Amino acid sequence: MYSKQEVSTIKQAFWTAFGKYMKPILSADGEFISWSNYKTGIPGVSFKLEADNKTASVTILITQADAELHLAFYEQFELQKNMLEATLEESDWDWQFQATDDYGKHVSYIRKELQGVSVLRQEDWPALISFFKSRIIKLDEYWSSAKYGFEMLL
Template sequence: MFSREEHSRLRAAFWTQFGQLMKPFKSEEGKRINWTNYKTGVKSVFFRMDADKKKCGVGIYLTHKDPDIQQLIFEQFEEMKSYLHSVLEEEWEWELHTKNEMRQTISRIYIEKEGVNMFKPEDQADIYEFLKPRMLKLDEFWRDTKEIFVDLSK
């Protein structure tokens, strides 16, 4: 069991290493990008990665405070579901109006991999190989669809 400080240090090292792994990759628009803190450019739409002692995952998170607007954005993603899944080359989970760890209402489109532990060095390569292609494919999807969401969030 790790102390709080050790836990924070190991998490930071894990994400720093992932950032270094992703550094050579530019966005689909040819720009340098901070993959661990991906900026969609649309308020309340986030691409997030997570890893812990039991699993890792990546997803699209919708956090608009107004549940009706959040649902509208979610429905717009649903309209593009077949395109999203074709770019990702897999199907993801879809959740409208769930609660996050801070008890806020969010919606998310995500995929997780169970049975990996970010604190085990032997699992880290598997986690990185799970996250990397999915973030690159999300970026590809976003290049083609971002303007729809920019217009929707105005």
């Protein structure tokens, strides 16, 4: 069993290693970006990479507080679902419009999870990095052209 400080230190070491591994990879637009802290440029839409002691996930998260805009963002993703799935080269992501975050706020998400891995086990890090790398690069490729449809909603 790890202390909270040990868990924090191990997680920080993983994300630092991931960041160093991804640093030389340019975005689809040819720019240097922070892959582990991906910025979409659209308020209320983010891409999250998360790992704990049981799972890892890549999430498209909609947190827009304005209900109409929140719905419009989710519907825009639904309209672009074929393009998203074609770019990701997988169609088994979990789509949830009615969800709540840890603070009880309404969120929507599109998520892919990897079960049976732990960020606390260094031997799982290659599988985690592979899981995150391929999906965040493909999400970036998708977002490079898809973001304009979202900008038009603002």
